[in-house]
Each structure stands twice: as structure tokens, then as C-alpha cells.
Amino acid sequence: MDAVCRYDTVTQAIVRVVAEDIEIGGRTLREGELVYLFLGASNRDPERFEDPDRLDLSRPGNRHLSFGVGPHFCVGGPLAKLRAEVAIATLVRRLPHLRLTDEAALEWRHNPLQRRLSALPISY
Template sequence: MPSTTDDTATTDHTATDPAVAEPADRPEDIAAAMQTPAFRRDPYPLYARMRRTCPVYRSPQGIWYLTRYADVETALSDPRLSNDRDRMTRALSARDGGMRGLSRLIGRLGRIMTNTDPPEHARLRKLVNKAFTARRVEGLRDRIQMAVDELVRYDPPTQVIIRVAADDLPVGGEILRTGDLVYLVLAATNRDPDRFTDPDRLDLMRRGNRHLSFGNGPHFCLGAPPARLEAEPAIGTLVRKLPTLRLDDTRALEWRPNPLQRRLRALPLAY
């Protein structure tokens, strides 16, 4: 957890774990690295390597991983990459193991706004859009701290957004075929040095912070403005009430194994 003093308002995250920093470029080696405890502790060295060596990467399971900011920003707005529930469940159920369980979970959700494509998505979004506009939220509080956006850029809880190719789609010299699963790795794009200066540093005063943690295009997160609204006073209150709050370094951090959602089992703190 970063300190709020001037000397440590930025955190350098350039140290790498040899278990994930330099995998071979073969798809099977990268896939194996993604299953290691080292990757769960810190996925960013591997994401950086993928951005450099295979930014449009097809896993042995046939899943595409996009890790460059420019590619993912464009992909999030491309109608050929679908978020439709029925198309998603078909693509997931064609895979083995946990993918079929995810398919069943998505199927149980029903057809809601977040798992539809235009024009149905646009119709549903219009019904709720007025309650979530930035202007309405800004009326509740004038200024949202830049620190909130930097925290969700630096280590987003949603690491990957899944899409299905509804049509053949060229990306970065590769062709994504109709029906292919596509992982848009937000956590990698948010550390892309072609978009962010010194991206592995936590800079709470970073300007021009157009991260993709809330998505982009027609599925941009409606909850982004209220999320910023809620996070800013929460962080401010913690800093004021518990100025010595820090990580309890006597206890190791344990990360949950889900590579799509970055979650701690517990956050040990001391003050």
C-alpha cells in the first residue's frame, strides 16, 4: 500500500519475478506461466513480455489475448467483437473444464444490458443512462481525485474482459476468426508504455489518465462516475482517520486463483 508522504507518493514496480518475467515465446510456455503462483502474485512482468513479443497471442486453448492499449481500445468499440449472452455461452461451452462452468453461469444471468449487443444494448442502456451521467454525479461532488483513477489503472480488479468474434477480424497482423474467444487484457493495456509515461510507477498525480479499467465504447461502465464518487471520500477518510495505516508485512498476501479478476483472500493491515 503506498504511503501518502511526498517521498513515496509514487511506487516503482519495475522489479520482476524470474518465474514469470522471461518465459519463452512459445504459446504453451506462456500459458503455463499464467498458471503459476508467481503470476497470481504479480502478473505484470508477464503482461509486459506479451506486449513486447506477442501482443496478439493465441493460447493452446485457442483463446486470443490482446495486450496493447491501441488494440484493446479499438476492440472495445468494434461491433465485430460481441458481448451477446447467447454467442458467449456457445463459445465458452465449446471449451473444456472451467469454461463450461462459466458458460452455465452466464446463461443463468438472463438477457440483461451488460450481455447484449447493439441495437438491443443501446435500447436498454438508454433506459438507465440518465441516472448515471457524469454531469449528474458531478452535481453531488465537484472534484474527483486523480488518485482514484490511478489506483484502478495501476492494478485493476477486472484484469480481463471477454469477447467473442462475431465476424473475422484482423488485429496486429493476425486474423481472429468468427466464434473465437478473445481476452482483452485491461491490466496489460493500462501498463502500455506507448500510452502511459513510466507505466509501472504508481503516480497519484498522473494527468491524462485514460486507462481502460472501465472499458470503452458502447459498453463503457455506467457505474464509473459513481464508483469514482464513492472511492474518493472513502480513501480520504482512511488517510485522515488512520494516518499510519500500512500493510502488515508480517503476513504474506494471498491472491485468489481467478486470472480474470484480481482479488486478495484478505488484506492484512496495521496502524
């Protein structure tokens, strides 16, 4: 499940408020400014992940930021992964012939902070 979370995370970006002036990468961020952290982009960082645009379910060291990190780690992350694993396993067991009918027909909701399907064309 970590490979899937890294490859295409639901939360693409989060917003934080700068707590105190700090310089990062030659730029000063001022206290009170908003900072957008693009988790989807960080999970595709070629300096961290070899061949980052390839979904590899057996990729080792899959330390992604889809659920945050440190004090900002989503406490619901492990539950979300467990629920997804149970749901996917149940679908595969109950509908063994489930197939995507047309990848080009996937419809995504337009939201820069979250990535979610609005339609998933399948047959079973």
C-alpha cells in the same frame, strides 16, 4: 483515483465474441471466436504510459481502460470511483495511523480475470 485504477485494475481481462471475420495484426479472427482482452496489460502499455509500472498519483493523461471504453464503458465506473474515494478518505480520517504491516504478506485470490486481495495485513 484514476491513477490507482490504471495501476492495478480489479478486472484484468474481459471476454468478447468476434462479431464478424476481421484481420488484426496479421491474424484473422473468425466470427464466433472468443477474444480475451487484457485490460491490466493495456493499462501498463509503455507506448501509452511513460514508466508504466510506477504508481504516479499526479500522472497526466491517465486514460486507462479499467472500466472499458466507448459502448462497452461500465456505467457503474464513476460510482465505483466515488465510493472508493469516500471509503479511503473516511479510513484515513478515522484511522490516521493505519499502516500496511507487511507488504510481502499480501494475499491475492487466484483468478486470471479479476485481481482481488483475500488478506490485507494492517495495523492502526
